[in-house]
Amino acid sequence: MIAHSVEDPFYYLHNFRQVLAWVELRYVDLLEDEEQAFIRGFTDLPQTSQALLVRMVMRKGELFRTDRLAYAEIGCTHAALAPLLVRGWVCDDAPLSVEQLGVLLRKDELALGFSHLLKQPRAAKSQLLSELAELQLLPRPLAEWLPGFPVAIVHWRLQALCDRLRLLFFGNLYQDWSEFVLADMGLLRFEQVAFCADSRALRQRSEVALAMALHQCAEQLEAGAPPAQLLGTLQGLQAENPWLERRRSRLLFQVGQQCERLADWPLALAVYQDCGHAESRIRQVRVHERSEQWQAAFELASQMAAAPANALEAQACERMVPRLMRKLGGPPQPRRRARAVSTLELELPRELASLGVERAVRQHLLEGGGEVHYVENTLFNSLFGLLCWEAVFAPIPGAFFHPFQSAPQDLHDADFQLRRQAQFDRCIEQLADGSYRQVIPERFTTKYGLQSPFVVWQVLTPALLEQALHCLPPAHLQACFLRLLQDIRNNRTGMPDLIQFWPEQGRYRMIEVKGPGDRLQDNQLRWLAFCEQHGLPVEVCHVRWREAA
Template identity: 55%
Template sequence: MTANPLDDPFYYLNNFQRVLAWLSQRYADVLSSEEQRFIEDFSALPRGSQGLLVRMVMRKGLRFRHGKLNYGEIGDIGSAVAPLLALGWVDEQAPLGLVELFEVLLKAEILSCLGHLIEQPKARKTEWLQALEGHFSQPQTFRDWCPQLEDRLYSLTVMPLCDRLRLLFFGNLYQDWSEFVLADLGIFTYETVEFSAESRGLRSRQDVDACLFLHDCQQRFEAGEALEEVVAQVNGLTLDNPWLERRRGKLLFQIGQHGERIGDFALALCIYRDCTYPGARLRMIRVLERIGEYALALELGETAAQAPQNAAEAQALFRIVPRLRRKLGGPPVPRSLAREVERLDLHLPRIDPTLSVEYHVQAHLHDDAAPVHYVENSLINSLFGLLCWPAIFAPLPGAFFHPFQRGPVDLLNEDFHERRAELFAACFAELDDGRYRQTILRRYAEKWGVQSPFVFWGALSGELLEQALDCLPPEHLRHWFLRLLLDIKANRAGMPDLIQFWPQRKAYRMIEVKGPGDRLQDNQLRWLEFCHEHQMPVAVCYVQWAEQGA
């Protein structure tokens, strides 16, 4: 039986050392001299000192009271911290402002240290802080603030460096050290992917600095700094990394949307004009219409309609362009009638107000000979994810950077399918010769619980898969899967809520459910139109609640 990594009291240190070894092997040419020296010096530390530093790095905050550092595997904290103080990685003399002091002291300790200045001992800490701020203007060390307390305060100085190492390992700053523990506990399981020398998100020191700069710009934007300054700095960044270029585009797009929300349309237009992020062109057309520049909006809309970026843009332009023509005095353009959709009208008693309208419809329509499942986006996405697992997790350059990815980094890129065209073709070939059924069932068993951007493990069951594979024609699966690949971000949502099977005659029907007052959303309309185009049985069920006792 394999030993549980968490049985080792230094499990967290082992994980940190694993990261350092990974970086030394794969990013030696990218590491700065400071980072290389840190890795070398860390390896020479006593085990207890290594453990204490990692404990601090993995905890929240940068300041730690000696009395609250109590780890059995480390032992004496004073002995463990001494080498860290000598290296300057931990500082015992860091100056603290009054706000920082209040963050590390209890109320009783504040009274002990500053009680002679506090007029209302029963007030809250925030009230004390406001009252005392005028008394102190200069930071002091913890010992100077609180000479009577028999405790020491340690300030961590290497957190920015450790964050850079974390960035290099994960390729982002939203994943943290807890990923290792969650994997060790079996809460998350990840597909094992072979990493090549090209499998790096940050390929140079310039990439690291640029990524950190973009992260800083994102934080400054979210903190409310002047938008023009942030945009100018983001645009001034020189990049030759397509992955980072997409990150820049996404940040600019977010700033443009914020500009719209606050009414800064000039800024929004300036951003959208040069932004390559998907959706920027459509947002620009909408802004031009909003400020009354109908001619410019129409010109851009008609150009976009010749080659829409995706189905969502085509759908929006189908509404916008005729509207703009009318605003410019053009003749009314007759709209093509939407296809009629099979409609179900139900009056149902609301048996349980805590349950959704979809569950009420499911219970009403369900029959042993015609079972109904609440699947929404889960079933089709999962069938696609199981059949096309080898293509999705192919170890292409720039797709996988580290062992804790639930999918490839380029999943939402426009060339995701193109880069894997042969691999997807091989998967789809199984739909032609019938192998797909056994492949999907086998992967369901073999890959159970492994993280995937498509497979909804919690929504799947062996019974659901068997019924789906019995009743869904392979040509329909092919149509769905190809549509997913056309625009993964947009098309993996909006699918009908329910699916009903008739196993005896190998038939099915998808059902979109709308409660009182609900309307079909754009992505749902696109899916309904797609189903009609390919003669897939689908209905829209409109529900009204019946009066109780009527």
């Protein structure tokens, strides 16, 4: 992609043209006649009309006042609109409801235009709209509502089509045109990955329709649509595309959570049973429990305990099975106790509380010597990302399909590591032969600032990097990196808050900080157990505040 300076007044138009060219080149076999006609027709437009069209695409909504479509580089709005009106891409006489007028018109314009219908034309705008809504007036064009109104209201009619083109380019609808602007400004920089013929997010036209339908369902869920209504759509949306199936599973899981909030236990259970989400079986047990179906809950929890699908299930079963056995009248079942973790008890002055408990502990530890950093999940993830950069950004077919990706599309797929096994093996081998001590700093320099799913540049300073490479044994790094690869989504969080280095001695320790009333979360407990198992030095610091004398 060619970068365009935001100092160019038509920078946004150049970016839109690049999207059209990219989509036409890589997705021509998926484009419908209407979309192909739009791309051809757009090219034939005068530049000012192209620019005005893109301005509307980038703005929110589909209805615009012409006096608010004034841009210096475009000039006369009406002249730029004319070719769009001829093509029917924009309409200037669309029927408008009172609600739509309420969004587009100012209070004084409403009061003047509808004075013959209003009882209190000087009332607040919200009250004016309430009065008009009570009249149940049918939609009509602006010229019929307000004859002689000095500006027009135009309806941009191809937003759905442009959303489909954006979907084809990005592979999703959560990224938008601002990605180009941020890249042009240098605020976002991305690794350049070679694209091949298989570098496409969507491979069939049916997947385009499916992706749009899933997006609409997500919007409806956020707007509070009834779960049953959403399920009627979601249950008919299935695809072999892994990205789309993950999206569908996440949506189903969210619908199930909404059913739980509504205490609709049968529907929640049905949703979770149809959901491939990693926590769906855990939620099924909880639904059985909340609806007091103890036997069903126990049977499913026992099945999970016998063959947990992931670490989340294994940990959940340790709590659920004993609890359910008690509910069924069985003998008390001792819970397996986690290995004892070293603890550090601190009583700190109350005035340090304003720093936050982690930074307060950091300040206290600095007084005792060594270097202390507040890193939480960033340090080990960043070291992994630097060492394994080439594996993460390997041009695997289907992993990268546009130039604004900060991570491969299959990052959370079960076969993510397997598809790059040779690359990851070479990276991990550098821990054994010692070359990682050169590779990681070099990559820190050459890749600095590029978007990464693992590297947090604002935390990983040169000093922190130097101390980490000096004090962290390669065996400890390898153990952490392999655990991360086992389940990237769940294992990249829960790491201790602080890390303390003693460079002169070449040693370190990690500290998980807990303030008064705070307790360890499940992902933190899993990391602490892992550290104990592999001999990584870690402590849990419990903080109390000391009041001033």
